[in-house]
Amino acid sequence: MVYMVKKENIAIIPARGGSKRIPKKNILDFFGKPLIAWTIEAARESRVFNRILVSTEDKEIAAVAEKFGVEVPFLRQDSFDDYSPVSEATISTLCQVKSVLNEEYENVVQLMPNCPLRQSSHIIDAFNNFLKSGGKFQISCFKFGWMNPWWAVTLDEKLHPTRISPETFDKRSQDLPQTYCPTGAVWIAKCESLVKTGSFYGEPLIFYPMDWQAGVDIDNKDDLEMAKCLFQMNRETSWL
Numbered sequence: 001m002v003y004m005v006k007k008e009n010i011a012i013i014p015a016r017g018g019s020k021r022i023p024k025k026n027i028l029d030f031f032g033k034p035l036i037a038w039t040i041e042a043a044r045e046s047r048v049f050n051r052i053l054v055s056t057e058d059k060e061i062a063a064v065a066e067k068f069g070v071e072v073p074f075l076r077q078d079s080f081d082d083y084s085p086v087s088e089a090t091i092s093t094l095c096q097v098k099s100v101l102n103e104e105y106e107n108v109v110q111l112m113p114n115c116p117l118r119q120s121s122h123i124i125d126a127f128n129n130f131l132k133s134g135g136k137f138q139i140s141c142f143k144f145g146w147m148n149p150w151w152a153v154t155l156d157e158k159l160h161p162t163r164i165s166p167e168t169f170d171k172r173s174q175d176l177p178q179t180y181c182p183t184g185a186v187w188i189a190k191c192e193s194l195v196k197t198g199s200f201y202g203e204p205l206i207f208y209p210m211d212w213q214a215g216v217d218i219d220n221k222d223d224l225e226m227a228k229c230l231f232q233m234n235r236e237t238s239w240l
Contacts, residue, residue, distance in 0.1 A: 017058025038116035112184035183215030
């Protein structure tokens with residue numbers, strides 16, 4: 001008889017191999033290391049997790065992950081196309097952990113590999129906040145700064161604007177509520193609740209604000225160049 005082993009915390013780093021906007025994005029060189037390595041090292045240095053697991057269908061990514069000290073005990077079997085939400089990939093991985101490794105976990109922390117400026121201290125702070133809240137779902141976010149979404153417009157083919165929020169468009173920024181943008185840096189959930197709900201956007205949900213630079217997601221080449229500039233600018237500070 002095989003007994004299920006129950007543990008507290010697992011980090012899942014979802015890293016599919018089919019990136020279109022930046023080919024092989026997760027293993028491209030970022031200041032001397034593959035991009036994913038920065039997330040792996042932050043997770044290991046945090047000492048929060050019983051297991052850190054890279055979830056991928058790509059053997060090349062798996063080999064890089066193992067080189068940097070993280071197990072890839074199986075390849076992902078589904079949810080690695082261009083359309084599946086990343087939550088599905090994490091849930092699928094939790095199911096594989098249960099069936100292949102005979103392990104169940106209380107909490108799962110999803111760490112996107114395209115956030116190389118997120119450090120172990122950010123993971124620790126976010127996780128402590130999650131435990132303190134007593135909630136089931138927590139998503140990292142950062143404050144909007146000079147980009148004010150209350151003034152956003154859409155443009156038609158003739159460049160005519162349509163205001164997203166007409167009632168706030170003419171107000172001063174200092175008179176408007178502070179707004180926040182989700183970042184994929186540190187998403188946390190109770191495993192049972194995540195599997196049941198099918199999304200990190202379950203209830204009760206809280207957003208956890210973090211440093212906007214640490215929360216930069218690299219999705220396209222402009223994001224990559226900005227992340228490089230921030231890294232070079234801040235590498236001598238305490239968090240890089």
